[in-house]
Structures are given as structure tokens and as C-alpha cells.
Amino acid sequence: xxxxxxxxxxxxxxxxxxxxxxxxxxxxxxxxxxxxxxxxxxxxxxxxxxxxxxxxxxxxxxxxxxxxxxxxxxxxxxxxxxxxxxxxxxxxxxxxxxxxxxxxxxxxxxxxxxxxxxxxxxxxxxxxxxxxxxxxxxxxxxxxxxxxxxxxxxxxxxxxxxxxxxxxxxxxxxxxxxxxxxxxxxxxxxxxxxxxxxxxxxxxxxxxxxxxxxxxxxxxxxxxxxxxxxxxxxxxxxxxxxxxxxxxxxxxxxxxxxxxxxxxxxxxxxxxxxxxxxxxxxxxxxxxxxxxxxxxxxxxxxx
Amino acid sequence: xxxxxxxxxxxxxxxxxxxxxxxxxxxxxxxxxxxxxxxxxxxxxxxxxxxxxxxxxxxxxxxxxxxxxxxxxxxxxxxxxxxxxxxxxxxxxxxxxxxxxxxxxxxxxxxxxxxxxxxxxxxxxxxxxxxxxxxxxxxxxxxxxxxxxxxxxxxxxxxxxxxxxxxxxxxxxxxxxxxxxxxxxxxxxxxxxxxxxxxxxxxxxxxxxxxxxxxxxxxxxxxxxxxxxxxxxxxxxxxxxxxxxxxxxxxxxxxxxxxxxxxxxxxxxxxxxxxxxxxxxxxxxxxxxxxxxxxxxxxxxxxxxxxxxxxxxxxxxxxxxxxxxxxxxxxxxxxxxxxxxxxxxxxxxxxxxxxxxxxxxxxxxxxxxxxxxxxxxxxxxxxxxxxxxxxxxxxxxxxxxxxxxxxxxxxxxxxxxxxxx
Numbered sequence: 180x181x182x183x184x185x186x187x188x189x190x191x192x193x194x195x196x197x198x199x200x201x202x203x204x205x206x207x208x209x210x211x212x213x214x215x216x217x218x219x220x221x222x223x224x225x226x227x228x229x230x231x232x233x234x235x236x237x238x239x240x241x242x243x244x245x246x247x248x249x250x251x252x253x254x255x256x257x258x259x260x261x262x263x264x265x266x267x268x269x270x271x272x273x274x275x276x277x278x279x280x281x282x283x284x285x286x287x288x289x290x291x292x293x294x295x296x297x298x299x300x301x302x303x304x305x306x307x308x309x310x311x312x313x314x315x316x317x318x319x320x321x322x323x324x325x326x327x328x329x330x331x332x333x334x335x336x337x338x339x340x341x342x343x344x345x346x347x348x349x350x351x352x353x354x355x356x357x358x359x360x361x362x363x364x365x366x367x368x369x370x371x372x373x374x375x376x377x378x379x380x381x382x383x384x385x386x387x388x389x390x391x392x393x394x395x396x397x398x399x400x401x402x403x404x405x406x407x408x409x410x411x412x413x414x415x416x417x418x419x420x421x422x423x424x425x426x427x428x429x430x431x432x433x434x435x436x437x438x439x440x441x442x443x444x445x446x447x448x449x450x451x452x453x454x455x456x457x458x459x460x461x462x463x464x465x466x467x468x469x470x471x472x473x474x475x476x477x478x479x480x481x482x
Numbered sequence: 483x484x485x486x487x488x489x490x491x492x493x494x495x496x497x498x499x500x501x502x503x504x505x506x507x508x509x510x511x512x513x514x515x516x517x518x519x520x521x522x523x524x525x526x527x528x529x530x531x532x533x534x535x536x537x538x539x540x541x542x543x544x545x546x547x548x549x550x551x552x553x554x555x556x557x558x559x560x561x562x563x564x565x566x567x568x569x570x571x572x573x574x575x576x577x578x579x580x581x582x583x584x585x586x587x588x589x590x591x592x593x594x595x596x597x598x599x600x601x602x603x604x605x606x607x608x609x610x611x612x613x614x615x616x617x618x619x620x621x622x623x624x625x626x627x628x629x630x631x632x633x634x635x636x637x638x639x640x641x642x643x644x645x646x647x648x649x650x651x652x653x654x655x656x657x658x659x660x661x662x663x664x665x666x667x668x669x670x671x672x673x674x675x676x677x678x679x680x681x682x683x684x685x686x687x688x689x690x691x692x693x694x695x696x697x698x699x700x701x702x703x704x705x706x707x708x709x710x711x712x713x714x715x716x717x718x719x720x721x722x723x724x725x726x727x728x729x730x731x732x733x734x735x736x737x738x739x740x741x742x743x744x745x746x747x748x749x750x751x752x753x754x755x756x757x758x759x760x761x762x763x764x765x766x767x768x769x770x771x772x773x774x775x776x777x778x779x780x781x782x783x784x785x786x787x788x789x790x791x792x793x794x795x796x797x798x799x800x801x802x803x804x805x806x807x808x809x810x811x812x813x814x815x816x817x818x819x820x821x822x823x824x825x826x827x828x829x830x831x832x833x834x835x836x837x838x839x840x841x842x843x844x845x846x847x848x849x850x851x852x853x854x855x856x857x858x859x860x861x862x863x864x865x866x867x868x869x870x871x872x873x874x875x876x877x878x879x880x881x882x883x884x885x886x887x888x889x890x891x892x893x894x895x896x897x898x899x900x901x902x903x
Contacts, residue, residue: 199795200705206697207706207714210765214721217732268505275506279499286507292889293509299816299885300878301823302726303850304520306857307874311519344512351509377495405725408825408850412857434727434826441731442830451735458728469723473716 221462225455233456238418243450247457249419253430254464257339257410258400260426265343266396269350273395276351277358278380298348302409309341309413329427333414336426341413342406346399353398353476357391358384360479394475401468405461407434433461513882520878524871526863662836662847664856664866671869675836679753679846680822683832686757686842687764687821692814694761695768703776704798715773722766730830733759738831749833753846756832763824764817771816775809776802808895812888819884823877825850849873 236246272290280287314337318330330336361384369379385392407415416429417439423430437457440450663670698718702711738755741747747754779802787797803810828834833845834855853870860867 196793196795199799200701203697203701203705206694207701207718210694210698210718210721210769211714213762214717217724217729217736220732220736268508271502271505272509275502279502280506289510290506292886293513295889296513296882296885297509299819299881300516301819301825301850301881303823303825303853304516304874304878304881307520307523307853307871308516310857311523311871312515315523316519347509347512375492375495377492377498401723405723405727407725407727408854411825411854434725437731438727438826438830441734454731454735458731461725462728465723465725466720469720 221455221458225452225457225459228452228456229459234460243444243446244453247433247436247453247460249422250431250433250436250457251460252422253335253415253419254404254433256335256423256430257342257432258403260335260339261342261346261403262396262400264340265346265399266350266392268343269347269395269399270354270392272347272351273354273358274380274385276355278376278384294348294351297344298352302345302406303411305341305345305409306411306413308344309337309409313337313340314413332427333412333429334427335414335423335430338410338414338430338432339426341409342403345406345409346403349399349402350395353395353472354388354392357388357394357479360391361387390475390479394472394479397468397472397475401465401472404468405434405465407432407438411435433457433464437461517875517878517882520871520874524868524875527865527868527872660838662852664869665859669866671866673873675838676847676849676852676873678838678840679832679836680848680850682753682840682842682846683756683760683828683848684818684821686753687760688814688818690757691761691764691817691821692768695765695813695817696772696810698765699769699772699776700798700803703773704794704802718766718769721762722770724762726763726824726826727830729759729762730827733762733827733831747843749843749845751831751833752844753832753842756828756846756848757842759827759831760821760824763827764821767820768813768817771813772806772810775806775813778809779805808892812892815884815888815892819881822848822884823850823881824848825854829854849877853877 233246234251235248237248239245272294276287276290280290310333314331314333318332318334318337322328322331365383365387366379369383370376374382410432414429415432415435417431417435419429419431437454440454440457441447444450660674661670661672662675698714702714706714733755734751737758738750741755742750783801783805784797787801788794792800828848828851832847832851834847834851835845836847836852837844853873856866857870860870
């Protein structure tokens with residue numbers, strides 16, 4: 180929209196204007212260019228490696244050849260377990276924030292503040308928390324109580340718990356948004372018909388927010404699937420003979436696999452194609468999850 | 483609530499409602515737990531029964547003199563002198579350095595507090611007299627004070643240099659040294675190289691990421707056509723979904739080689755490459771928060787500005803951007819927090835060598851990367867282990883502080899700005 184009278188604008192001002200818009204455009208194009216460049220780089224160098232057998236085979240020759248099946252499976256187990264732990268807690272918190280709390284009460288505000296803070300805590304700190312709390316405190320505690328030595332070491336279980344904590348804010352924010360999108364009238368109608376608050380929540384509000392809860396879970400999974408720093412010392416392993424039989428075993432993980440291949444393998448150059456292919460799989464997984472979350476959310480907003 | 487409330491509630495319902503409340507408090511509890519348990523592992527450093535060091539078991543002959551210790555038993559004095567040290571060694575970047583100094587001081591104050599609260603049980607004079615008497619016999623000192631855990635707290639931390647130490651001083655002296663060499667005959671835990679590395683990479687990341695993010699937000703919010711906006715916005719937000727290990731890998735392999743081929747740098751991986759990688763993590767955060775802030779500015783401001791005859795770009799840069807300033811500042815602060823705490827990119831792309839150099843073309847190592855790369859090999863419960871957790875505590879406290887700053891200060895200003903006219 181151009182202002183109608185532009186005659187008082189001098190040439191230099193017009194140049195300045197072009198520059199102002201140009202620099203913003205340049206920045207945008209630069210960012211988009213980097214993103215596209217990154218994707219193209221991965222696709223070109225990793226695409227040819229990406230075969231069906233790469234996805235379904237075990238690594239061979241100390242991970243220098245072969246596929247990534249155990250890492251893919253381990254990541255899947257991890258995010259499933261994480262979802263089971265984190266989503267109920269996140270959903271309950273979101274229900275509290277939207278349905279129970281008065282918005283100005285100090286408790287609600289502290290919960291909100293805590294959620295925002297959690298979202299900003301560096302993931303490596305969650306990793307330390309996983310070691311200090313889940314492994315050292317809870318795990319060792321359970322071991323002493325039961326007289327075994329099952330829990331007191333890094334494992335799939337503790338990784339999932341750590342990631343559940345890490346992704347909690349993602350779930351809460353997404354579910355809260357979905358709950359707020361449920362029209363007030365539905366709640367009022369339900370209450371007016373004599374339903375209790377609890378009945379209203381479970382029978383009216385939650386069924387209308389299912390897609391939101393799903394969105395939150397998917398976003399959390401997308402975040403959790405790519406997270407490496409938080410689980411570095413909580414139970415991932417570089418090579419496993421087989422898939423984990425129990426949640427208390429160590430497991431392989433896509434992101435960690437990539438990290439080790441790229442930085443610590445004996446011949447980094449030789450495994451470069453494998454690294455690119457692993458990157459594509461990891462990125463593809465997170466994109467798939469993020470896109471489906473975006474799709475669900477846009478459907479939710481349209482309603 | 484309402485007069486005819488005869489609705490029959492299932493007895494289960496109050497229970498369910500209260501458990502929801504309980505679960506909601508989980509987030510708050512978690513914050514405390516994180517601090518508590520990360521710090522708990524670090525706290526081993528300050529108690530004598532942790533194998534806090536070869537330093538303790540080796541009572542030395544090359545004693546640093548006991549005189550300073552006698553003079554300055556009063557904790558305050560010494561603390562101030564440490565604070566002074568920090569500032570003396572200042573490397574220029576005052577702002578952040580001060581904040582780091584604060585952290586250290588906070589910790590030592592924390593100790594101080596504890597001490598006092600414990601010390602209350604005992605006659606003050608007792609240990610004041612006591613310490614100078616046996617400056618060279620740590621064992622006796624320990625057995626005597628075994629009942630006063632907090633008193634011992636202090637020994638490895640602050641007094642130890644005079645009492646027990648062999649080489650260059652106590653834990654704190656060691657921490658303030660300028661070499662980070664945790665795995666060696668005589669481990670050195672000087673954090674200065676890490677502080678410098680963290681500042682270097684974070685500053686580069688923000689210097690690159692903040693302008694790019696803000697300008698891109700301005701473009702999408704005001705200049706782009708609707709069609710374009712609907713493509714650009716999700717595309718940049720897609721970047722937020724990139725796992726950091728993927729960004730790290732990209733920088734490690736492609737960006738590093740490209741830069742080296744183009745500019746012929748001495749080190750292939752260096753602070754610049756790391757900073758570029760971190761900026762890729764920062765950009766989507768800055769972008770989406772700044773874009774939200776720009777869109778939250780009331781439309782009336784824009785219309786008024788246009789009606790007064792200013793052009794679209796003048797309105798964007800001189801009216802809308804200043805009006806959204808608190809939100810944009812919040813975006814940058816959160817971006818700083820992200821760059822500061824990012825681990826995988828920092829491990830993979832910075833070269834990860836603790837060098838005490840402000841040169842941006844040399845490798846750097848950040849706090850987070852130090853934890854990430856050394857935690858795997860550390861002996862559990864050792865001094866090194868404790869120090870890594872101490873670094874983690876610093877990371878947590880800083881990120882908490884940055885977040886509190888945006889929550890309490892910036893948002894309040896934003897609200898006041900648009901409601902308080």
C-alpha cells in the first residue's frame with residue numbers, strides 16, 4: 180500500500196527505502212538459501228546410499244558398513260516410551276491451566292513460569308538431570324530397595340524419562356492451545372444440563388481436543404527424536420548386538436549414531452556416505468512428524 | 483456457586499480434580515529437582531569425603547604460606563578478593579564476564595550462607611582460633627571438625643590453598659586458572675578458556691543470527707505479499723525442527739570445508755564455523771518470537787503512520803519496530819540462551835579445543851560442549867565429575883536467569899506499552 184502523495188520524497192529517500200526493503204529481503208533469502216542448501220547437500224550426497232537394506236540391516240564391521248536398523252528401532256522405542264510418560268502429564272497440566280486455574284492466581288502463574296523456564300533449559304542440563312536424578316537417585320534407590328542391579332545404570336527407560344521431561348513444555352503448550360479452541364458455549368451447555376465439571380471435561384472438552392493432544396504428542400516426538408545431548412550419558416550406546424529386550428537395557432539411537440560416526444569413528448571420511456544417509460533418515464523422521472503436526476494444527480485452527 | 487446446586491458428584495471426582503492440580507505442580511517441582519540434583523552432584527566438590535582430590539591426600543611441604551589464611555579467615559574478606567581477581571583478569575567483554583563473575587560469587591555466597599547457618603551451632607571463636615593452630619595437618623583438622631560438615635565445606639574450596647594444598651592452590655584457584663586439562667597427572671580445571679570459548683561462539687551466533695532473524699521477521703510481517711509469507715514463514719520455522727546434531731554435522735562437513743577452501747584458514751574447525759552453526763539454531767527462535775511481537779503491535783499505529791504520509795518501510799523501521807522493541811529484545815535474549823546452552827553443534831563444529839584466545843579463527847570450547855564431550859569418560863564421583871556438574875549448574879542458572887528476565891521484565895513492559903497509554 181503506497182501513500183497517495185509521494186512527491187515530497189526525495190530521490191535519496193527512495194534509495195534509502197529500496198535499501199531498507201532490500202536488506203530485509205536479502206536476509207530472508209539468505210536464511211532460506213541456507214535451509215535449501217542444507218537440504219540439497221544432504222539429498223545429493225546421501226540419497227544414493229539410502230536403500231531399503233540400509234534401513235533394515237544391522238551395521239557391520241564396527242559400524243563402518245551396513246545399515247542402521249537398530250538405531251532406527253531404538254529411536255522409535257525411545258519416543259514411544261517418552262510419549263507414554265510425558266503426554267499424560269502434559270495433558271493434565273494443560274487441563275489444569277485452562278479448566279481449573281484462575282488466570283491471575285499465583286499458582287497458575289508459577290506453573291506457567293515453570294513451563295516457560297523448562298522450555299529454555301539447555302538440553303545438556305536435562306542430560307545431567309537424567310544422570311543425577313533418574314539414574315543415580317531413582318535408579319540406584321530402586322536397586323537398593325529391591326536388592327538387584329537393574330535400574331541403577333543408564334537405560335532406555337531413563338532416556339525416555341529424561342526426554343519426557345524435556346518435551347513436557349511442548350506438549351503443554353500444544354494441548355493448551357487445543358483446549359482453548361474448544362468453544363465456551365460447549366462447556367456452558369454441558370454445565371447447564373447438569374453435568375459436573377469433571378464430566379464436562381472428560382465427556383465434552385477432551386473429546387473435542389483430541390486432535391490437539393495428538394498434535395502435542397507428535398510435536399514432542401519430533402523434538403525428542405532428534406535430541407542427542409540430553410541422552411548422551413543416560414543410556415545410549417554406540418553398538419548393540421540386538422534390539423533391547425527390556426526397557427532397562429541400553430539402546431542405539433539415530434542422532435547419537437550420526438554423532439559418533441561423524442566425530443569418533445576410526446575413518447570418518449570412509450563413512451561419510453553413511454553419515455549423510457543417516458542424516459536424511461533422521462531429518463526425514465522429524466520432518467514427517469512436524470508436518471503431520473502442522474497439518475493437524477491447521478485443521479484444528481480452521482474449525 | 484449457584485443456588486440450586488444439587489448435582490450429584492461422583493466421589494471420585496474431587497480426587498481426580500486434586501490429582502490434576504498435583505500433576506500441574508509437577509513443572510514447578512521439576513525446576514527445583516533439576517537444580518537440586520544437578521547441584522547435588524556438584525556439591526560433592528565442597529565436602530571432604532568426596533574424593534575431592536589428590537590435592538587433599540597429599541599434605542605438602544611446598545606449602546603456600548599459612549599467613550594469608552590466618553589473616554583472612556573472615557569469609558567476606560576472601561570472597562571479595564576473589565571477586566577482585568575476576569575483574570582483574572577481565573578480558574574485555576565486561577558485560578558477560580560480570581555475569582559470570584556473579585555466578586561464581588553467588589556460589590561462594592551460597593557456601594557462605596550454609597556455613598553460617600551450620601556455624602551457628604558452634605562457638606565462633608573456636609574454629610577461628612583453631613585453624614591457624616594446625617595449618618599443616620589436614621587430617622587432624624578433619625577429624626576435629628568432622629561434626630561440622632559445613633565448616634569442612636570450606637576447606638577444599640577457600641581455605642584449602644593455605645592448609646592442605648600441594649601445587650597451585652585450592653579448587654577455586656584451580657577453577658580460575660587459565661588451563662583446562664582435566665585428564666592429566668595434575669588435573670587443571672581452569673575455566674577461563676571455556677568462558678572465552680563460550681562468549682566467542684555465543685557472540686558470533688547472536689551477531690549473525692539476531693539481525694538475520696529480525697530482518698526476516700520484518701520482511702515477512704510488513705513487506706512480503708501474502709502468498710510469499712505463507713511459504714517463507716513455515717520454511718524458516720522448519721529450521722527450528724532440524725535436530726541440532728544435523729546442523730552440527732552440516733557445519734562439520736560442509737560449512738567448515740567451504741570456509742577453509744574459500745578463506746584458507748589455519749584451523750578447519752573454529753569459532754566462526756561453530757558460531758555459524760549456532761546461529762542456524764538461533765535464527766528460527768529470534769524469527770518466530772520477533773514476528774509474533776511485530777504482529778502484536780496494534781494496527782492503528784501502522785495506519786496512523788501511513789496516514790501521516792510515511793512510506794511502508796519508514797513505518798516498518800521507525801514505528802513498528804520500536805513499538806515491538808520489548809518483544810524483539812525478548813527474542814534476542816532467548817536466542818542468546820539457546821546459543822549459550824546448545825551442545826551438539828558446539829561439540830561438532832567449534833573444534834572443541836579449550837584455547838585461551840579471543841581470536842575467532844581459532845578453535846573454541848563452550849561450557850555445554852565440555853560437559854557433552856567429557857561426561858562420557860569421566861570417573862564417576864571424581865573431582866572432574868563434580869566440576870562438570872558445576873558447569874551444568876552454571877548453565878542452568880544462566881538460562882533460568884535469562885528466561886526470568888524475559889518473563890518478568892520484558893513482557894511486563896510490552897503489556898504496559900500497549901495498555902498503559
